[in-house]
Every structure is written in structure tokens, then in C-alpha cells.
Amino acid sequence: MTYLAKPRLLADVQPRNAIGFTKRDYEGAISTLCAGCGHDSVSAAIVQAFYELDIEPHRVAKMSGIGCSSKTPDYFLGASHGFNSVHGRMPSVATGASLANRELTLIGISGDGDTASIGIGQFAHAMRRGLNIAYIVENNGVYGLTKGQFSATADKGSKSKKGVQNADAPIDLVALALQLGATYVARSFSGDKDQLVPLIKGALRHQGAAFIDVISPCVTFNNHSGSTKSYDYVREHNEAVNRVEVIQPRQEITTEYEPGSVRRVMQHDGTALLLRKLGLDYDPTDRNRAMNQLHEWNAKGEILTGLLFVEEGADDLHHHLNTVAKPLNQLTQAELCPGQAVLDKLNAALR
Amino acid sequence: MSSTTPGVRPAPSHLHQVVDCQWACPAHTPVPEYLRLIAAGRYAESYEVNWWSNVFPGILGRVCDRPCEPACRRGRVDEEPVAICRMKRVAADLKGDISARLPKAPVKKNGKRVACVGAGPASLTVARDLALEGYAVTIFDGGTQAGGMMRSQIPKFRLPDSVIDEECGYVAALDVEVVLDRWINSLGALRSEGWDAIFVGTGAPRGREADLPGRAEAAANVHIGIEWLANLAFGHVETVGRRVVVLGGGNTAMDCCRSARRLGAEDVQVIVRSGFDEMKASPWEKEEALHEGVLIRNCMVPLAFEHTDGQLTGVTFEHVEVQRDARGKRALMPTGRMETVACDQVLVAIGQENTFPWIERDLGLAFDQWGMPALNEKTLQSSLPDVFFGGDSALGPKNIITAVAQGHTAAVSIDLFLRGKDVVADRPGDRITLASQKMGIHEWAYDSAISDLDREKMPTQALELALKDIKLELELGFDVKKACNEASRCLNCDMATVFTAKTCIECDSCVDICPTECITFTEDGTDDDLRTRLKAPAPNLEQMLYVADGLKTGRVMVKDENLCLHCGLCSERCPTNAWDMLKVDWQVAHAGSQAGSVGAEAAAVSA
Numbered sequence: 001m002t003y004l005a006k007p008r009l010l011a012d013v014q015p016r017n018a019i020g021f022t023k024r025d026y027e028g029a030i031s032t033l034c035a036g037c038g039h040d041s042v043s044a045a046i047v048q049a050f051y052e053l054d055i056e057p058h059r060v061a062k063m064s065g066i067g068c069s070s071k072t073p074d075y076f077l078g079a080s081h082g083f084n085s086v087h088g089r090m091p092s093v094a095t096g097a098s099l100a101n102r103e104l105t106l107i108g109i110s111g112d113g114d115t116a117s118i119g120i121g122q123f124a125h126a127m128r129r130g131l132n133i134a135y136i137v138e139n140n141g142v143y144g145l146t147k148g149q150f151s152a153t154a155d156k157g158s159k160s161k162k163g164v165q166n167a168d169a170p171i172d173l174v175a176l177a178l179q180l181g182a183t184y185v186a187r188s189f190s191g192d193k194d195q196l197v198p199l200i201k202g203a204l205r206h207q208g209a210a211f212i213d214v215i216s217p218c219v220t221f222n223n224h225s226g227s228t229k230s231y232d233y234v235r236e237h238n239e240a241v242n243r244v245e246v247i248q249p250r251q252e253i254t255t256e257y258e259p260g261s262v263r264r265v266m267q268h269d270g271t272a273l274l275l276r277k278l279g280l281d282y283d284p285t286d287r288n289r290a291m292n293q294l295h296e297w298n299a300k301g302e303i304l305t306g307l308l309f310v311e312e313g314a315d316d317l318h319h320h321l322n323t324v325a326k327p328l329n330q331l332t333q334a335e336l337c338p339g340q341a342v343l344d345k346l347n348a349a350l351r
Numbered sequence: 352m353s354s355t356t357p358g359v360r361p362a363p364s365h366l367h368q369v370v371d372c373q374w375a376c377p378a379h380t381p382v383p384e385y386l387r388l389i390a391a392g393r394y395a396e397s398y399e400v401n402w403w404s405n406v407f408p409g410i411l412g413r414v415c416d417r418p419c420e421p422a423c424r425r426g427r428v429d430e431e432p433v434a435i436c437r438m439k440r441v442a443a444d445l446k447g448d449i450s451a452r453l454p455k456a457p458v459k460k461n462g463k464r465v466a467c468v469g470a471g472p473a474s475l476t477v478a479r480d481l482a483l484e485g486y487a488v489t490i491f492d493g494g495t496q497a498g499g500m501m502r503s504q505i506p507k508f509r510l511p512d513s514v515i516d517e518e519c520g521y522v523a524a525l526d527v528e529v530v531l532d533r534w535i536n537s538l539g540a541l542r543s544e545g546w547d548a549i550f551v552g553t554g555a556p557r558g559r560e561a562d563l564p565g566r567a568e569a570a571a572n573v574h575i576g577i578e579w580l581a582n583l584a585f586g587h588v589e590t591v592g593r594r595v596v597v598l599g600g601g602n603t604a605m606d607c608c609r610s611a612r613r614l615g616a617e618d619v620q621v622i623v624r625s626g627f628d629e630m631k632a633s634p635w636e637k638e639e640a641l642h643e644g645v646l647i648r649n650c651m652v653p654l655a656f657e658h659t660d661g662q663l664t665g666v667t668f669e670h671v672e673v674q675r676d677a678r679g680k681r682a683l684m685p686t687g688r689m690e691t692v693a694c695d696q697v698l699v700a701i702g703q704e705n706t707f708p709w710i711e712r713d714l715g716l717a718f719d720q721w722g723m724p725a726l727n728e729k730t731l732q733s734s735l736p737d738v739f740f741g742g743d744s745a746l747g748p749k750n751i752i753t754a755v756a757q758g759h760t761a762a763v764s765i766d767l768f769l770r771g772k773d774v775v776a777d778r779p780g781d782r783i784t785l786a787s788q789k790m791g792i793h794e795w796a797y798d799s800a801i802s803d804l805d806r807e808k809m810p811t812q813a814l815e816l817a818l819k820d821i822k823l824e825l826e827l828g829f830d831v832k833k834a835c836n837e838a839s840r841c842l843n844c845d846m847a848t849v850f851t852a853k854t855c856i857e858c859d860s861c862v863d864i865c866p867t868e869c870i871t872f873t874e875d876g877t878d879d880d881l882r883t884r885l886k887a888p889a890p891n892l893e894q895m896l897y898v899a900d901g902l903k904t905g906r907v908m909v910k911d912e913n914l915c916l917h918c919g920l921c922s923e924r925c926p927t928n929a930w931d932m933l934k935v936d937w938q939v940a941h942a943g944s945q946a947g948s949v950g951a952e953a954a955a956v957s958a
Binding site for chain 1: 904926
């Protein structure tokens with residue numbers, strides 16, 4: 001936490017992306033979270049992802065609910081649209097935003113409380129409907145704003161800062177998202193931007209419900225030896241299944257890989273995801289196997305990270321609803337009120 | 352370049368080099384410290400900090416060569432460096448009466464007598480340092496006033512006599528005897544007077560001659576620049592020709608041409624062999640000269656003085672082209688194109704030379720093949736153990752601040768020599784102390800906010816007034832507001848970012864907040880390799896990487912010192928205090944300093 005804003009010196013001479021913005025142009029207000037909060041790293045990763053994807057900040061809507069994580073949209077993309085909604089109700093507001101203007105890039109920021117507790121119902125429906133959003137949960141296993149009680153994602157047997165053991169079973173949001181039909185499901189760690197940034201980029205380019213569970217340690221209440229969401233624990237138990245490279249439609253693939261080590265998944269907009277397999281034998285396009293492997297590793301106390309599932313050629317809510325290609329908020333009176341003759345015809349069809 | 356072991360602070364030399372201005376200053380004046388004092392309105396203390404380090408804050412605040420400014424970090428992250436030099440003058444101008452702050456010489460002397468030859472900056476520094484240690488110091492000078500070339504060569508419109516009088520006076524007030532009007536013409540005779548040690552600070556008093564055809568015939572109107580300036584300073588010259596040619600491209604040439612303009616010359620041309628950018632004169636001096644209506648012409652080599660009936664009529668030049676070979680070595684290629692520049696007077700300012708006619712060659716004082724005294728460059732002791740050198744007379748002509756630095760060095764040597772110590776082995780080292788500046792989660796003992804103000808322009812006298820009066824000081828100095836603005840531009844490079852790997856939890860907070868992206872956590876490697884893997888490119892090889900290992904993941908923390916703003920945000924964002932801002936107080940050894948050096952490691956214990 002700091003009172004100082006980042007100095008502007010050198011800000012204008014920094015490298016620019018294809019549309020002429022510097023990384024600083026994707027930043028927001030100075031964070032008021034605790035020093036060392038994983039959420040700030042996630043914000044930095046989001047800044048990096050938007051910068052690398054050459055997305056215009058004013059064509060983005062950042063949605064959130066309530067909580068430490070839900071504060072963070074103030075700390076990135078200061079020139080974007082945003083809505084800080086009621087606790088746990090971000091998915092429905094985001095759904096409305098998506099329906100009203102399908103041309104905006106939608107990013108939702110939530111936490112384990114906002115999504116796995118009060119907002120679990122809304123989360124479930126956003127996933128199953130295929131809302132076109134990059135839905136990021138900054139998951140630290142505790143309610144930081146209310147001083148560190150266990151949240152619904154805290155592992156059974158893990159300890160609070162005071163030493164109390166958690167007796168309740170955890171909700172695994174990744175498992176839930178897989179089961180509910182999300183078409184891009186990933187898990188990552190705030191302390192590993194090399195992994196996280198491409199995952200966010202892939203999610204932003206995914207057409208449909210993209211969900212990333214980011215384990216983001218709470219330095220103040222949940223970064224101790226009894227925690228399973230501390231920097232040390234996650235580093236020791238992190239099993240990455242793959243590394244992702246996001247290739248935009250106009251980009252050439254320059255990285256060379258050994259044959260057979262890379263899987264290429266095409267997204268709707270022509271973006272290619274190159275998935276480089278790591279040690280584990282893992283198929284990220286098989287939903288059932290993904291769920292099984294996830295459960296196996298959960299049982300071992302290990303954390304599977306990477307792009308755990310992606311559905312090639314996935315589609316979204318607009319496709320399901322067969323809405324017009326033009327954003328609804330741009331439809332004019334002529335299109336919305338086509339006149340008496342059309343109404344008469346419609347009425348006649350209902351008789 | 353600079354790696355540390357777990358838990359150990361970066362090496363003292365690393366911390367020194369990060370303070371670019373102080374590192375670049377020959378006397379290592381603690382620049383950020385005195386700028387902060389000015390910002391706090393503590394002018395007298397700021398003056399004091401300067402006085403201990405460079406002895407002549409008021410003088411240097413006007414005419415220093417400013418090696419600190421091209422080094423200033425601000426110049427790398429902003430358009431212009433901090434106006435470090437002129438801030439010294441602010442301290443001098445606004446300090447009020449500081450006599451109570453300046454030390455007194457000990458009443459009880461140590462019984463040793465030291466003679467200094469020449470009353471320039473080097474001798475005055477030696478005298479200052481030694482007088483405070485109880486030595487009886489006598490300075491001899493052939494002139495009528497102390498100050499040496501600061502007095503005789505620098506025009507009064509740049510450096511008024513009153514400033515020289517004041518600062519030479521502070522030295523004399525330390526029971527230093529200044530014997531003027533006494534020209535030392537024999538080192539042998541001086542030695543036989545029984546001095547315990549002799550310091551030679553006689554400068555580089557001979558202007559280089561332009562040995563060209565017609566020189567003798569046109570002698571009445573051709574003058575050596577430094578001699579002409581001295582005559583001007585002491586009132587022996589009051590007029591100048593209407594058309595003046597100045598040969599040479601250094602600061603003396605600038606002083607000559609600007610003085611000539613003030614004496615009424617209408618057509619003043621500085622004609623230089625080299626190109627404009629390669630001229631030795633400080634950029635700001637060239638700028639001032641141009642502003643005052645001087646014409647600077649480049650790539651012209653003088654061939655002959657033209658004359659009729661013993662009267663100078665002009666100088667003939669050949670135009671040359673600057674060419675560089677594959678290794679970048681410069682060569683001036685003749686073009687065959689000649690030009691005669693008509694003029695009434697020529698001032699020759701093409702360099703200065705040392706000359707030691709007064710040192711008998713049979714005393715045992717060794718000279719090298721270039722006629723310079725053979726010295727140990729670290730101690731400035733000559734082959735006669737009781738004779739020491741400093742300033743322009745030691746290692747060749749440089750500048751005032753170098754003379755001061757060499758004065759300190761020679762004083763340390765003289766002190767050791769007279770205490771029967773070895774001038775090399777027993778030499779005191781520099782002292783460095785580190786003190787944390789953290790006063791709260793986001794409170795610092797220094798102003799960590801980064802100013803985005805532009806460099807203040809120095810207000811000057813109106814040109815028509817300045818050109819009318821050769822003694823009228825051109826620069827007016829900064830007022831309080833300008834001084835505060837300028838001081839706020841300092842990036843406080845002496846507030847070192849010091850990293851403790853063992854407490855780091857690798858949360859990336861510092862990486863994310865750093866406004867210049869100078870911090871990276873990555874796999875270890877060589878310097879060259881690391882530079883290719885940093886978050887922001889690190890192309891400036893003159894600036895070090897700060898590398899720390901000992902992290903839990905086995906990675907290293909790499910910080911490119913090049914563009915660090917010392918804003919302290921890394922430290923504010925650090926949840927475990929692995930980053931701290933430690934003030935580097937670096938005290939260069941002076942005469943009387945304790946032997947041995949206190950390094951950062953030892954000091955860190957108390958930090």
C-alpha cells in the first residue's frame with residue numbers, strides 16, 4: 001500500500017504496442033491493498049495481457065462484485081468501462097453488459113468469497129450459459145476484508161493464522177466450472193506471471209465462458225505455514241500441465257517446438273493457442289479426463305495448474321440466443337420498432 | 352558485475368557508484384545530501400557539507416566543470432540533469448553568517464611546519480586540511496592576492512573577487528599564514544629553510560604558444576590567452592582590438608572571447624581545429640559565448656599570422672574535414688581550401704603547460720620524460736619523500752575540483768608522512784554508513800515523491816548591461832523558489848535500494864510497482880546473459896546490475912541500476928521489508944581520518 005502514485009518520468013518513452021499504447025496506459029489507480037498482496041500481481045498480469053493483445057482500453061468492460069479482489073479493477077485499465085456490482089452479483093450484471101454490447105471485451109474479477117460463497121449461484125449460471133467473459137477468481141482461501149476467516153475454497157485441514165483447523169470441505173471452482181460447461185478452464189498462481197499472462201490472454205480471446213482460478217496468497221491472513229494457499233505451499237505443490245502461447249491471427253508462429261510436444265487449439269476469432277505439454281500426460285481437450293485428473297491430484301494435495309480444459313470452436317450466450325450481430329445498444333428505432341405492418345403480421349401468426 | 356551473498360549488503364563500491372553525481376565528482380561531494388538541505392531551507396548546513404568536501408562552494412558553484420551533471424541520473428530519465436553546480440551557489444548565497452559553524456584551528460599546534468607553494472585551490476585545500484590537524488601551514492605566492500588561477504584566469508563576470516576573498520579567507524582564518532608577493536624561485540633554497548614537508552601547487556602556468564610564421568613580427572597584437580586574462584584581471588589590460596580572433600576551443604578560449612566582447616570588440620571569432628561538438632569547452636560556456644555574439648568557427652587549422660609593417664592584419668587558416676577511422680580515431684584531413692580572417696588582435700588559447708624552472712634538477716626530485724614530476728598517483732608524493740604535488744602541477748592541467756581532490760589526497764599523505772606512518776599502507780579508507788529511512792508503512796525520512804519539474808533556467812543580467820561592464824556578474828543565482836524547485840528534481844540516489852534475499856517471499860510486488868520495471872526475478876546467469884532476460888531492456892553497460900541470490904526458489908533478484916528513480920515504491924510495497932531504502936553516507940578520507948575503512952557490511956549491523 002502506498003500514497004504515492006507511480007512517477008510519470010520515462011512513462012512516455014516506454015515501448016508501445018501495435019496500437020500505440022504503452023503498458024502504463026493500461027494501468028489504473030494506485031493499489032490500496034496490503035503490500036505483497038497476490039491480487040496486485042494479478043492486476044499487473046492483466047495489464048500485461050491487455051497490452052500484449054493490443055486491446056483498446058475503452059473497448060473493455062471490467063466487472064466485479066465485493067471483496068479485496070473486486071476492488072482491483074480500480075487498479076488496472078483506468079480508461080475502461082467498469083461496474084462494481086453487489087456482492088456475488090457480478091455475473092448477472094456482466095450478462096447484461098454482454099447482451100447490451102457484445103463488442104466489448106468483458107473481464108470479470110471476483111474472489112473466493114464473491115464467487116464460491118455468496119455468488120455461487122450466479123457463477124454457476126454464467127458458466128453454463130456460456131457468457132462471453134474472462135472470469136478471474138483471485139482465490140486466497142480467506143475473507144481478507146473481514147480479517148481472515150476461512151472461505152469456501154479453504155482446504156479441509158488447512159489452518160488459519162491463529163491455528164484453527166478448517167473442518168469444512170472445500171469448493172473447487174475449477175471442478176465446478178468444468179462440470180458446469182465452461183469452455184476454457186485454467187488454474188494459475190499470482191506468483192507465476194510467465195504462466196498467468198498467456199492464460200489471461202487466451203481467456204480474453206476465448207469466445208464463451210472462460211474461467212481462471214488464480215491462487216493469490218493473502219499476505220496478511222493466509223501466508224503462514226499451516227496454509228495451503230501461501231506463496232511457499234503453492235510453489236512446492238504446483239504441477240503445471242502445460243505452457244500456453246497465444247498467437248494472434250496476424251502474428252506468425254516463431255517459436256520452434258519438438259514435434260508432438262505442442263498442441264494447437266484454434267479459437268473463434270482466429271487466435272491460436274499453442275499448448276506445450278509439460279511432464280504430466282494430460283489432454284486439455286477432454287473434459288471428463290480433465291475432471292478425473294483434477295480429482296486425483298486434489299486428493300494428493302497437489303495443485304494442477306495451466307490450461308486444464310479448452311473446447312475448440314466453443315460458442316457463447318449470443319450464439320445460443322441467436323441474437324443479431326449488431327450490439328443491441330446500437331439498434332435504432334427503425335430496427336426496434338419496425339412498424340404496424342410487421343406487428344400485424346406477428347399478431348396474425350399468433351392467432 | 353556486482354553479486355552479493357545471502358544476507359550481505361551490496362559492496363560499498365556498488366553503493367558508491369549508484370550515487371552517480373558523487374561518484375563522478377573528483378572530491379566525491381555528497382550532492383544529494385546538500386540538495387536536500389537546500390530544499391529544507393538549511394542553507395548554512397548545506398554550505399558546510401560542501402565546504403568540508405570541496406572547500407570552495409561559492410567558487411565552484413559558479414565555475415566548476417561540473418563532471419557531476421553529465422553523470423546525473425536525472426539526465427538519463429528526463430531531458431536535463433539537476434543543476435547541481437548552481438545549487439552550491441545557492442547555499443553560498445543564502446547561508447548568512449557561518450563563521451560559528453566553521454571549525455577553528457587547534458590552539459595547540461603539533462609542531463610540524465608545512466610550506467605550500469602557490470595559493471591556488473590545491474594549496475588552499477592542503478592548508479585547510481592540515482591546519483585543522485594542528486599543522487603550521489604557510490602558503491607562498493608570487494601574486495598580490497590568494498586564489499591562484501581562480502583569481503587570475505577566470506573573468507570577474509563569472510567569478511567576482513568578493514567570492515574568492517571570502518572563501519580564501521575561511522582557510523586563512525585557520526591560522527594559515529599566506530605570504531604573498533613572494534615568488535619561490537628555488538626548491539632547494541625552500542627546502543633548506545627547514546620545512547617538515549613541502550607541497551607544490553603551482554598550477555600549469557604557461558600558455559601554449561602558437562608557433563606559426565609571422566608570430567614574431569605580429570607579436571604586438573598576439574597574446575597568450577591566460578596571460579592576457581591575468582593582465583585583464585589585475586587591470587593591466589583595458590582595451591582590445593575591434594576584430595579579435597581567439598585560437599582554441601577550450602574554456603580559456605571562451606573566457607577570452609567573452610572578455611573581448613565586454614571590452615568592446617565588435618567582431619570576435621573563436622576559431623577551432625576540431626568540430627563544434629568535440630570542443631573542450633563546457634557546452635554551457637559555448638552557449639553563453641554564442642549568446643553574447645561570438646562567432647565560433649570549426650574545422651580550421653591556423654597556418655600563419657599575416658602582417659604588414661609589424662602590424663597584424665589577419666590569420667590564415669586551412670579548412671579541414673574531420674574523418675574517423677574504423678576504430679573511431681579522429682583525423683583532420685586537409686582540404687586545401689585556405690581562408691584569411693582579417694583581425695586586429697589574436698588571443699592564443701590552445702592549452703596550458705606545466706613548467707618547473709624553479710625546481711633544480713639535482714635535488715633528487717625525479718621528472719618523467721614529459722618534464723612532469725614522477726609521482727605516486729595515489730599519494731601524490733614525489734621521489735623526494737618530503738615534497739608532494741597537487742592540482743594542475745601534479746598530473747597535468749585539469750580543473751578546480753580535481754585540484755581540490757588532489758589537495759585532500761596530498762594532505763592525507765603529508766599527515767601520514769609527518770606522523771611517521773607509511774603513506775600507502777597506513778592510508779585511511781573511505782567511511783560508509785547505511786541508515787534505514789523507513790519511518791512508517793509509507794513514510795520516509797526523505798522526500799520520496801518524484802518531481803516532474805523541468806530544470807530551472809539561470810537568470811542572468813540583460814545582455815546589453817552585461818556587455819558593458821566586464822566586472823558585472825552575469826548570472827544572478829537562483830532565488831529560494833527556484834532553488835527549492837531545482838532541489839526537488841534530485842532523485843536521492845544516495846537512498847540505496849538494499850535487498851535482503853532471506854526475508855523475500857517472492858510475491859512480485861516490487862516487480863509490479865516499479866515505475867521503470869528495473870527489477871526482475873529470474874534464473875541466475877552471467878551479467879551479459881542476465882541483461883537479455885530482464886523485464887525492461889538494460890542497454891547501458893556503464894550502469895551495474897545489482898544481483899542477489901539466496902532466494903527460496905533458487906532464482907536471483909536482478910535490479911538494473913540504470914533507471915532506478917529511488918522512489919522507494921519497491922520498499923513500500925514489500926510486505927517483509929526485504930527491500931529497504933538505506934541512506935549511504937560516504938565520507939571520503941581526509942587528513943586525520945582514522946586508519947582502515949568502515950564498509951557497508953559493518954555499518955549494516957546498526958542499520
